[in-house]
Amino acid sequence: MFRFLNLTLNGVSLGMIYAAVALALVMIWRATRIVNFAQGGMLMFTTFIAWDLAQRHHINYWVALAVAVGAGLVIGAVAERLLVRPVENGPPLNAVIVTLGLLIFLQALAGMIWGNAQAHSYSPAYSIVGYSAGDRTLLFSPNDVYIVTAVLIVVVVLYLLFQRTSLGLQMRAAAFSPEVARLLGVRVGRLLTLGWAIAAALGALAGILAAGTQTGYVQTVGPFDALLVYGFTAAVIGGLDSPIGAVIGGLLLGIVLSYADSYVSNNIQTMYAFLILIAVLMVRPNGLFSRSAARRV
Amino acid sequence: MPAILERSTLLRHTLFALVGIGVLLLLIHNLGDYRNSQLAPIAYTVCAAAGLTMLVGQSGQISLGHGAFMAVGAYTFALLQAKWTSSHPNVQLVGLLAAGVVVAAVFGAVVGVAAARLRGPYLAGATLALALGLPSLASYEKLSDHLGGSTGLNVTSPNPPTGVNAYRWQSIICCVSAVLVLWFLSNLSRSRVGRSFRAVRDDEVAAALCGLSVARVQVLAFVVSAGCAGLAGGLLAIINLTAGPGAFPLSLSLSLLAAIVFGGLGSMAGAAYGSVLVVMLNLSWAQTLTDKLSIHSAKVANNMPLMIYGVVLAVAMLAAPYGVQGALHRLRMLATGTRKS
Amino acid sequence: MLELEDVVTTYGAVRALDGVSLTVPDGTITAVLGANGAGKTTLLRSVNGLVRPRSGRIRYAGKDLTRTKVDNVVRAGIAHVPEGRGVITELTVEENLRLGALWRRNRRETQASLTEVYGMFPPLAERRNRSADTLSGGERQMLAVSRALMSRPKLLLLDEPSLGLAPRVTAQIMATLRRLRERQSLTVVLVEQNARSALSVADQAIVLNLGRVVASGAASELAADEKLRHAYLGF
Amino acid sequence: MRRGHIRLAAGGSMLLLLAATACGGSSSGGASSGGSSAPGVTATTVTIGSTQPLTGPAAPGYSEISQASDAYFKYINENGGINGRTITYKYLDDGYDPTKTVAQTKKLITQDKVFAIFNALGTPTHEKVIEFLNQQKVPDLFVASGCQCWDDVSAHPETFGWQPDYVIEGKILGEYVKKNFAGKKIAYFYQDDDFGKDGVKGLDMEIPKSQVVARESYQTSNPDIASQVQKFQSAKADVIVSFSIPAFTALLKLNALKVKYDPTLAVSNVGSDPLTLSGLLEAFAKQGGSTVKGSDLIQGVITDGYIASPADPTNSWIKLFQTIHDKYIPKLPFDGNVLYGMAAGYTFAQALAAAGANPTRDSLVKAVEAGLDQGPGLVPFRFSTSSHAGFTGVQIGVIKGTAVKLTGSPATTDDGNGPITAFDGTQPEAPANGIPTSG
Numbered sequence A: 001m002f003r004f005l006n007l008t009l010n011g012v013s014l015g016m017i018y019a020a021v022a023l024a025l026v027m028i029w030r031a032t033r034i035v036n037f038a039q040g041g042m043l044m045f046t047t048f049i050a051w052d053l054a055q056r057h058h059i060n061y062w063v064a065l066a067v068a069v070g071a072g073l074v075i076g077a078v079a080e081r082l083l084v085r086p087v088e089n090g091p092p093l094n095a096v097i098v099t100l101g102l103l104i105f106l107q108a109l110a111g112m113i114w115g116n117a118q119a120h121s122y123s124p125a126y127s128i129v130g131y132s133a134g135d136r137t138l139l140f141s142p143n144d145v146y147i148v149t150a151v152l153i154v155v156v157v158l159y160l161l162f163q164r165t166s167l168g169l170q171m172r173a174a175a176f177s178p179e180v181a182r183l184l185g186v187r188v189g190r191l192l193t194l195g196w197a198i199a200a201a202l203g204a205l206a207g208i209l210a211a212g213t214q215t216g217y218v219q220t221v222g223p224f225d226a227l228l229v230y231g232f233t234a235a236v237i238g239g240l241d242s243p244i245g246a247v248i249g250g251l252l253l254g255i256v257l258s259y260a261d262s263y264v265s266n267n268i269q270t271m272y273a274f275l276i277l278i279a280v281l282m283v284r285p286n287g288l289f290s291r292s293a294a295r296r297v
Numbered sequence B: 001m002p003a004i005l006e007r008s009t010l011l012r013h014t015l016f017a018l019v020g021i022g023v024l025l026l027l028i029h030n031l032g033d034y035r036n037s038q039l040a041p042i043a044y045t046v047c048a049a050a051g052l053t054m055l056v057g058q059s060g061q062i063s064l065g066h067g068a069f070m071a072v073g074a075y076t077f078a079l080l081q082a083k084w085t086s087s088h089p090n091v092q093l094v095g096l097l098a099a100g101v102v103v104a105a106v107f108g109a110v111v112g113v114a115a116a117r118l119r120g121p122y123l124a125g126a127t128l129a130l131a132l133g134l135p136s137l138a139s140y141e142k143l144s145d146h147l148g149g150s151t152g153l154n155v156t157s158p159n160p161p162t163g164v165n166a167y168r169w170q171s172i173i174c175c176v177s178a179v180l181v182l183w184f185l186s187n188l189s190r191s192r193v194g195r196s197f198r199a200v201r202d203d204e205v206a207a208a209l210c211g212l213s214v215a216r217v218q219v220l221a222f223v224v225s226a227g228c229a230g231l232a233g234g235l236l237a238i239i240n241l242t243a244g245p246g247a248f249p250l251s252l253s254l255s256l257l258a259a260i261v262f263g264g265l266g267s268m269a270g271a272a273y274g275s276v277l278v279v280m281l282n283l284s285w286a287q288t289l290t291d292k293l294s295i296h297s298a299k300v301a302n303n304m305p306l307m308i309y310g311v312v313l314a315v316a317m318l319a320a321p322y323g324v325q326g327a328l329h330r331l332r333m334l335a336t337g338t339r340k341s
Numbered sequence C: 001m002l003e004l005e006d007v008v009t010t011y012g013a014v015r016a017l018d019g020v021s022l023t024v025p026d027g028t029i030t031a032v033l034g035a036n037g038a039g040k041t042t043l044l045r046s047v048n049g050l051v052r053p054r055s056g057r058i059r060y061a062g063k064d065l066t067r068t069k070v071d072n073v074v075r076a077g078i079a080h081v082p083e084g085r086g087v088i089t090e091l092t093v094e095e096n097l098r099l100g101a102l103w104r105r106n107r108r109e110t111q112a113s114l115t116e117v118y119g120m121f122p123p124l125a126e127r128r129n130r131s132a133d134t135l136s137g138g139e140r141q142m143l144a145v146s147r148a149l150m151s152r153p154k155l156l157l158l159d160e161p162s163l164g165l166a167p168r169v170t171a172q173i174m175a176t177l178r179r180l181r182e183r184q185s186l187t188v189v190l191v192e193q194n195a196r197s198a199l200s201v202a203d204q205a206i207v208l209n210l211g212r213v214v215a216s217g218a219a220s221e222l223a224a225d226e227k228l229r230h231a232y233l234g235f
Numbered sequence D: 001m002r003r004g005h006i007r008l009a010a011g012g013s014m015l016l017l018l019a020a021t022a023c024g025g026s027s028s029g030g031a032s033s034g035g036s037s038a039p040g041v042t043a044t045t046v047t048i049g050s051t052q053p054l055t056g057p058a059a060p061g062y063s064e065i066s067q068a069s070d071a072y073f074k075y076i077n078e079n080g081g082i083n084g085r086t087i088t089y090k091y092l093d094d095g096y097d098p099t100k101t102v103a104q105t106k107k108l109i110t111q112d113k114v115f116a117i118f119n120a121l122g123t124p125t126h127e128k129v130i131e132f133l134n135q136q137k138v139p140d141l142f143v144a145s146g147c148q149c150w151d152d153v154s155a156h157p158e159t160f161g162w163q164p165d166y167v168i169e170g171k172i173l174g175e176y177v178k179k180n181f182a183g184k185k186i187a188y189f190y191q192d193d194d195f196g197k198d199g200v201k202g203l204d205m206e207i208p209k210s211q212v213v214a215r216e217s218y219q220t221s222n223p224d225i226a227s228q229v230q231k232f233q234s235a236k237a238d239v240i241v242s243f244s245i246p247a248f249t250a251l252l253k254l255n256a257l258k259v260k261y262d263p264t265l266a267v268s269n270v271g272s273d274p275l276t277l278s279g280l281l282e283a284f285a286k287q288g289g290s291t292v293k294g295s296d297l298i299q300g301v302i303t304d305g306y307i308a309s310p311a312d313p314t315n316s317w318i319k320l321f322q323t324i325h326d327k328y329i330p331k332l333p334f335d336g337n338v339l340y341g342m343a344a345g346y347t348f349a350q351a352l353a354a355a356g357a358n359p360t361r362d363s364l365v366k367a368v369e370a371g372l373d374q375g376p377g378l379v380p381f382r383f384s385t386s387s388h389a390g391f392t393g394v395q396i397g398v399i400k401g402t403a404v405k406l407t408g409s410p411a412t413t414d415d416g417n418g419p420i421t422a423f424d425g426t427q428p429e430a431p432a433n434g435i436p437t438s439g
Helices: A002-032 A039-056 A061-087 A092-114 A142-164 A167-177 A178-183 A188-213 A225-238 A243-263 A268-282 B003-007 B009-030 B034-057 B068-083 B089-115 B120-139 B141-147 B166-190 B192-202 B202-208 B214-240 B251-261 B268-293 B298-319 B321-337 C040-049 C068-075 C093-104 C106-122 C122-126 C137-150 C167-184 C193-200 C219-224 C226-233 D008-022 D059-078 D096-108 D130-135 D165-181 D194-206 D226-234 D246-258 D274-287 D294-298 D316-328 D336-354 D361-369
Strands: C003-010 C014-024 C030-034 C055-060 C078-081 C154-158 C188-194 C204-209 C210-218 D043-050 D086-093 D115-118 D188-192 D211-216 D239-243 D264-267 D302-305 D393-400 D401-404
Touching: A002 A142, A002 A167, A002 A188, A002 A225, A002 D226, A039 A061, A039 A092, A039 A188, A039 A225, A061 A092, A061 A188, A061 B298, A092 B251, A092 B298, A142 A167, A142 A188, A142 A243, A167 A178, A167 A188, A167 C093, A178 A188, A178 C068, A188 A225, A188 A243, A225 A268, A225 B120, A243 A268, A243 C193, A243 D226, A268 B089, A268 B120, A268 D239, B003 B009, B009 B034, B034 B068, B034 B166, B034 B192, B034 B214, B034 B251, B034 B268, B034 D096, B068 B089, B068 B120, B068 B166, B068 B214, B068 B251, B089 B120, B089 B214, B120 B141, B120 B251, B166 B192, B166 B214, B166 B268, B192 B202, B192 B214, B202 B214, B202 C040, B214 D096, B214 D246, B251 B298, B251 B321, B268 B298, B268 B321, B268 C078, C003 C040, C014 C040, C030 C040, C030 C167, C030 C193, C030 C226, C040 C055, C040 C068, C040 C154, C040 C188, C068 C078, C068 C093, C078 C137, C093 C106, C093 C137, C106 C122, C106 C137, C122 C137, C137 C154, C137 C167, C137 D188, C154 C167, C167 C188, C167 C193, C188 C193, C193 C219, C204 C226, C210 C219, C210 C226, C219 C226, D043 D096, D043 D294, D059 D086, D059 D246, D059 D316, D059 D336, D086 D096, D096 D130, D165 D194, D165 D239, D165 D264, D165 D302, D165 D393, D188 D194, D188 D226, D188 D246, D194 D239, D194 D246, D211 D226, D226 D246, D239 D246, D246 D264, D246 D274, D246 D294, D274 D294, D274 D336, D302 D401, D316 D336, D336 D361
Parallel strands: C030 C188, C030 C204, C078 C154, C154 C188, D043 D086, D043 D115, D188 D211, D188 D239, D239 D264, D264 D302
Antiparallel strands: C003 C014, C003 C055, C204 C210, D302 D393, D393 D401
């Protein structure tokens, strides 16, 4: 029972990080109907910026976080303007290849700047030693509380942005029906750029949260492959169009992976992700929370 | 061109295939070991990419996980090679490759049935997770004794006939396979099956109204393309002397996709061009270019080939959105002075 | 005043508009009639910048709109109700409406406009917080027209408002248009296949065929022209 | 999308032809070995090649090794070379991906025409080319991996190991644990491949099965090892013996820290380099709780070594390597990986010197089989005509400060049932000019 509790807590903490990545992918999917494979590369790159500031130059955790999030905004906006805009109306697969090219480019660029050789560690924001419950220690620490809270705050802020502000209304309109939105005077192009920028900033947060747990810190410069795939899996489970779905998908994935890891085998984590995904999609081919019909990639 | 060739597509394709094999044999004979060791991967990539073209370009589905089918082909080859030895090495080779094709095709049918329910990004997500998940099965405790864990299974390269060196023999095996695959798929896409693929791609509803079973056509497309990937996997096992999870990373699946988009989606020739481009870029060109730049920093030099690959991927899509085939088409249009409408 | 001068718009090799000239005086309703594929919708899309004319000139209130992008055309006071209504079904009724006035960035005006259109179409007021995909066809058309009016446009471009609607609803919408023209001197360009009901509200009309203007004049004159009615208008 | 043109099958094959000619046309025939002039050897140079993980999951730490070997060769070249020849070292990146290893190795053999493969790194990677190298009769010296599989004279006459194999290491580490932690509960943590499994094989030969309360493996691709550590904790293991790479040693420590679990760690040489480990743990120590700081987290970790330790700056080998390090690769940390690369380079120089004034592939192999001096090693090599295994043993040590403090004396054993015996020979001094001479 204690083990079950610990596994659940561990799953929640991991799941929130997957949820943040999934949210970023959902943002971009809603805005441009593109699955952004470069998300992993973008979050890796911004995480390294923060790492460079915090660990090499001993700058405060929060300042480094803010700079990385800012860098995310810029990278996202530039990527959309420079790379995605020109292929948006071309064959849909082209966008996939372009984001792939960007992923590889960022990976190489990070390697050039920071080297591929060292493993990097990143100071978490708070202690990672678990809380005590009686004479036992929970697998849930102040840092986990921080992760869960941070992602929840982002979710709430995004919800308010989308539902309560006119900017959010325009973003939704541009996402669901760009041509109609344009006819109503919405500057759709700018909103798409903004959507990418926010997504990349969100990715930066997810990357730093992951880096501060054991999950991310051994990553050297690399594509953050697993984080992207789990994020994507979570987003697809949730239904790609739905921010709430992304969060629930992320949590579901995190918790199930945590159980399966411990109760079945910890060598085939990626296989579980596939099985969960297939199980969900066979019952609901458009994910748990999707409303509009899927279009082609 | 004689009238009979004008009329019979099958005959024409067969003739071209024979000529192609002849030309390739001549080429292989004249290439050195190093060039042959690059030709072989190009050829097996062509097999997989051509199959993927049937799926993505012609039936309008997507797979980000074709590496998984290659893995099935490779593991089938490796497992059977250990169990079944034939007195005649060539019979054994053909048998093992065929087994890889069949098992991969069956596996493709299973995936296809699930895939027929999914569209667009959901299918993309499922196949992506498959590409990452399936190779990890090799490390599952209950299977790792049979599948060799993360190290994988060893494969022995078939002995060449006397007088042919090992590099050439591998090139011959791969190139002949590639030509056969192209021959088969070209005929298939000209047949009723190919037309039904395209009908489903262009408009599922209209295809269904014409009496096609959309799901069945989509499953068939998966079977065909998985079979081709299975063959490619078997060939990969021969060339790399291994069937292991590390040989089928996500990047393999994605580079296959890049190859067919590069070449120009939907065409067999495009799949061939694209494969050449992607494999050579990866194996050689990016490195050569880096060496020419003579960079002093090790960090920069180590990552330069990767960066060149990424930049080429993105720039190619921006410059030639319809791939090599599309660019050629446009050139031809310019040359003949006709306009595309 | 909206003026089109020898406008040519092509899709690939197809000339959808082949030298169209048209003048729409302020405070009038102009009907654009013609069969399917005559170029009616293209005419509207050329005006608001969704497609760019190959040649010719489009002017509104003295300004050249020929090369202006959609969002700036809207800001010049031209609203468009697209064919098939263009209601965003994922949003609520009120969100759709608000969207129409957003570029003005004026909360008070938006609120006033809301009250106004709710007054014009009471069914919308009742369903303001429902998702737009729960609306009937007629209500959707009301919503689309109201949304265009939210920005208080000077010129309204309407694309087939009667498509698929019951005659009673069509009549209601036409009546609203006439009322707006009279009270707010709104200028309207009304694209319609349903020539009879369009001509009943219009001041003037043009008839398009294969991208060319084949007839133009006062609405009453065209409605009286027997030959024209048989050849192009189908009533 | 415009309708795709279906091209003819022959069209495709013509393209292959085009491509192949485009990539450089025909070069002259295959690499012929043997004869008087060996491939890769000229009057003034010897070219050797290697595949190394310069990028990818194994790059941390290990990417220093080839740079260190190269630095040592540069030092030799500037001091007259070996038998008048300078050594050109071409190491290519395989990203720890076996498929790439095959392609890169083929490139080294067929295009660069190297004399020998030296210190190719990685068990899963090098396993894929060993057959090929032996078929082509290319000397495959001093593989950078402790797999037993390199020592198979009849099947792979060209291949030689270098570091003690993991079974030997497991046995000696196991014996130490058995002696010092009698009656305690012991757990194994190991990488799920031949590295980890061979190590466990060695451990099992010494540690009684009844004492082992948990055995958990990990995949390098999955850094979430919370569930393994949970199992260790609920089994109440007092000692964890770990055959892990540095990143996972650090993860083990970290996950234990999370649940306030503090077992004694005994870690294979592969995953215990103190500088690498404390680098990995440094950032966490700051937030890890009030009681720990910096490299404190790894003090007292039990491990082993087989070459001189940087903890002993008076050692002649350490002095030599430190000088070379400071001159050629000052930016790299002077850690176990750098020592490893230089020591392996020294062994190769020994072999080349012994291969004679006009070395051939055959004479190089024969020179190694004739036996080599242990050089910077703590124990002798086993090289002979019947064994291609490298160092025969290790010495137990404990992490103290930023280096491994070796204790007791080195022990040697075999990878079978042979006994573990203390080695009482002494380490030779480094040659004055730092370059081995023949004989």
